[in-house]
Amino acid sequence: MVERRRGTPSPVWGVRRAVDLWRLIAACWAVSFLVFAPALLVLRTTIFRALAAVPGEAGAAPPGDIALIIIEAGWPILPPLGLAVVSGIVVLWLWTVLWHAGVVAWQLWTGGRRVRLGEVLGLGMVAWWRYIRLSLTALVALVLLGIGIWLPLASAIRTSLDAMNEQRMMLLLVVGLGITKLMAIVVWIATMHGAWLLGLPEYRSAVLSWVRGLGSAIRTPFSSFFTWLVWLVPAWLAAVVPLAFGIRFDGLRGSVALIVLSLAAGLVRSICWVGMFNSFAPVTGLVGGAEDEEAQTAESARATDAGRPANSDSHILPTQPTP
C-alpha cells in the first residue's frame, strides 16, 4: 500500500499532506499566538494601562512621550516579561519538535490516514525525546559550522582591518554572511530530511539521522532547495506584509484590520511550515484513490485489533517501531 520514493522532496506532496493535517495547521496557528499570550498579557496589564490616557491621534502626544511611558511602566516588569518571552520561546520550540515527531510517526506508521490531532501529537509524544536530540544535534551542527566559518574569517577580517583594507574586509564579510546563510539553509534542510529518517526503525540515533539527512540534502540539492524556497517565500511574506503595513500606516497599528491581517498571515505561516515539513517526507503515502484509502483504514483497524501496527506489511516498517 505504501511505496517509497527516492526521497526527493515534493511541494505537491506537502500540499496534500497539509490539507490532511488541517487540524495540526490550526493548532500551530493557535500555538504561535498563544505561546506569547503571557508576555502580551503582562504588557497589557501594565503598558496598556499606562498608555490608556494618552491621546491616540498621531502627533497628539509630544515626541518621545509614548516611549518614555513604556520605559517607565515597563522597567519594573522586565523580569516577569523576560520570563514570559523566554518561556514562550521554549514552549514554541518544544511544540515544534512535538508536532514534527508526531507527523513523522503518523505518516510512517499509519501511512498518513486521517486521524485526530490528538493521535498525531500522541504519536509525537512517544518519539519526542529522540526529536529533541535531533533538534539539539542540528543546533550543535549550526554552532560548530558557524565557528568553523567565522573563526578563520574573523582572523582574516582582523588582518584586513589592520592593513586598513576595507574592500577586502567587506568582501570577507559578504562571503561570510553568504556562507552562513547557506549553511543555515543546509542545516535546516538536513534536519528536515533527518527528522523523516529518524522515524524509520533502522535509525535510532539522532546524530546518525541528521548526518544521513545532510547526505540527502547534498544528494538532492536542487529539489531540496526549491521545495524549501517554495514554502519559505510565502511564509516570509506573511511575516513581512503586516509589519510593512503597520510601519507604513501609523493609524493601522493595533487596528482590527491589521489584527485580522496578522491572524491571516499567521495562518499562512502555519500552512507553510506544515507543508514544508511534509514536503520532505520520503514516502508518497497511500497509492490509489478513495477505495485504497478505505481499504487502508480497514486494514489499520484490523491491524490494531490484532495488536500490530497498521501497514505492517509495508516494506518501510517491517516491524513495529520501538518508541
Added chain:
Amino acid sequence: MLAALAAVAVAPPVTAEEFYEMLVTLDVENHRLEGKQWIRWTNSGDVPTTELWWHLYLNAFSNSSTTFMRGLDGGTLRSFGSVERMAWGWTRVTSMTLEDGTDLLATMAFVRPDDGNPDDFTVARVTLPDAVPPGASLKIETSFEAQLPKIIARTGYAGDFHLVGQWFPKLGVFEGSDGWNCHQFHANSEFYADFGGYRVTINVPAQWVVAATGMEITRMEVPNDPSRGLQVVYSAERVHDFAWTAAPESLMAVVDDDFQPGRDIPLSWLEKASQTLGLSAAELELPPTRLRVVVPQSQLELAPRFINAARLAIAWYGLWYGPYPYPQLTVVSPPPTAGEAGGMEYPTFITSSGSRLLTVPPFQWMSRPEVVTIHEFGHQYFQGMLASNEFEQAWLDEGLNSYAETACMEAVVADGLAPDVRAGTFWAKKRIWFGMLRFPFTIDRPAWDFRSRYQYFAASYSKTALALKTLEGLVGEQRFARAMRVYFETFRFSHPTGDDFFAVFSEVVGEDLYWFFDQAIRSDASVDWSVLRVKHRRVDDAEGVSWDGDAWVSAEASVEDGENDGQRWVITVELGRTGNFIGPVDAELYFEDGSRERRSWDGVDRWVRWTIEEDRRLTRVVMDPDGVWALETRRQDNYWAAEGSSEAACGALWWVSEALQLAALGLMPWS
C-alpha cells in the same frame, strides 16, 4: 537685534593673542615627532607673573596611572580595549629659553593642580627670571620630542595613519589675579587655551597626505630626503589649538570642495532664521568657505556625504548664530582601526566617523556621518570661538552644541537633506536616553568630578541640551534664538562662563531666568508633573441646605432653580508637582463635546486644585501637553482620561506583538 546686543550688561570679552611658530618632523617609522617652537606670549592679566604654565598633554598617555588613564577606567575612549594594548606616548621638552638665551628648562617642574596625582605629568611650570607686567610680551624658544601613542582619545597612530593632537607644549591661560588656569589632562575634557596665531611647518615623507588646522600656504617637495620628502606649511589665525593628520596617499585621499552660500543655504532655512531672529537676508549673509575632506581611499564614496554635512552645518550654524569666520574647514574620516581618532573637534579641523559599511544598505540609510560631522562642526562655535573652560564647565561646549546639533539634525532630516531611518525625532531619542537614567545629577560640575563617565556624558550632553530645549519652550522660540545669537556674537573669540551665558539670556529675554538656571544647571532638581485627581460631581447631587441670600433652602432646590436642568457638573482637577523643580506649566482640559481649554499653573506649591462648573464632563487632562518640559522623563502621570483610550496602547503593543511573531517565524520551522 543690535539693540539687544548693546543692551547686554556683561563684561566685554577678554582674550590673549599668542603666536606659535613651529617646525615639526614626523618620523613615520617610529611615530615620533621632533619639534621646535618660537612662541610670543603676552600677559593679558591685570597683575605681573613670574611663571609660565604649560600643557604637556601627550604625557597623559605615558603610563596607566596618569589622571587621564585613571579617568578612562582602564578602557580606551571609544572602542573596547584595555591599556594592555597601549603603545605609550609622551613628550619631552629638551630646551626652553627666553629670547635673551635665559634657560628656563632648569626651573621646569611638574605640577598637579587638580588631583595631586604623582604619576601625572601633563602640566609643567617654569619660573621666569623677572616678572612679566600686564601687557608685556615674552618670546620663548622651545625644542621638544614626542612619542605618539597607539591611537587613543583622538591622538596617535594606527598603522600609517597619524592623528597628531595635543602634541606640542602649549601655554595655559593666565587669568591675572586668579593665577594660571592650566588643568591636567582629564579623560572627560580637552580644551582651555588662549587664542592665537599659528604658523606650522610639517615635514613628512613624500607621497604623503597632510591636513591641519588652518590653511595650507606652501608645499615643497624635497627630492633627496625620502623621510622628509614633503614640507607643508599651515597657517591659522584666532584659534586656540593646532592639530594635524598625516598618512600615505595610498591610504588617504583628499577631496577639495567648497561651501557657496548662494547654492548651499536652503531657502526655507534662510526664511525661518530671518523671521525668527528679526534679521534681513543681508544681515544673515555668510561667506564662502573652502572644504577639504580627507577620507580613506576605501571610503571615497562617502566623501560627498561629509561635504554635504559640512555645507549644511556651515549654513545652519551660520544662519542661527553667526558666520563661520575661517576660510577653510577640514573634515577627516579616520580609517579602520583608527576609530579612536573619530568624532573630535579641533579648530577648523574636525574628525568625523565613517566606514565602508556605510556605503551599502541598510547601513547607508543611517545618518551617522552627518550627525558626527555636524556635531563636531558645531564645536567650531561652542569651543572653537566660544572658548569656555571645558574642564570646569563642559556643558557650555558639549551641552550647547548638543542642543544646536539636535536642532540642526531635525531641520536636516525634516527637509530630506540627509538619510535617516526615522525611529522617532532626534529630540525624542535624547529624551528617551536621558529617561533611562534614574539618578539625579547636577550639570554644572568640573568635568572630572562626576560619579562616572556615563554621568558626565549624560549631564554635559543630553541633560544640558534638554534643559535648553525646555528653556526654549518656556521663553518661546524667537526669544531663545535671539539670546543664543547674542551670546555668540558677544563672546566669540573669548572665554565665556556659565554666568555670562545666564546674564545674556536674562538680558535678551527680558526677565530674570536665574530661577531656571539655578535649578536646571546648578542643581539636580528633577522635573515631574502629575495629574493627581479629577473628580466630577453632579450639581443636583447636592444635599442639605444652601443660603440663597434670604434664607436657608434645600440645596437640591437651589440647583433646580438654576438655568440648567441638572446636567451641570462641579469638576475638581488636582495637579501636583511631584518633582522638586519649580516652574510654570500648562494643562489642557479636554471636554466631552470635543472642546479644549488651556490653563496655566505657576507650579510654586506642591499642588493646585481647580474647581470648575460646567455643563459638560471632562474626558481628559494632560499636563504639559506641548512637551515644553523636555527635561521631564516620567510622563505617565501627566495624563488622565475618564475612559481609557486604546489607540496609543494598541500601537505600542502592536510593535511588541509583531516582534514576537517574528521570533515565532524563526522558531516554528526548527525541529
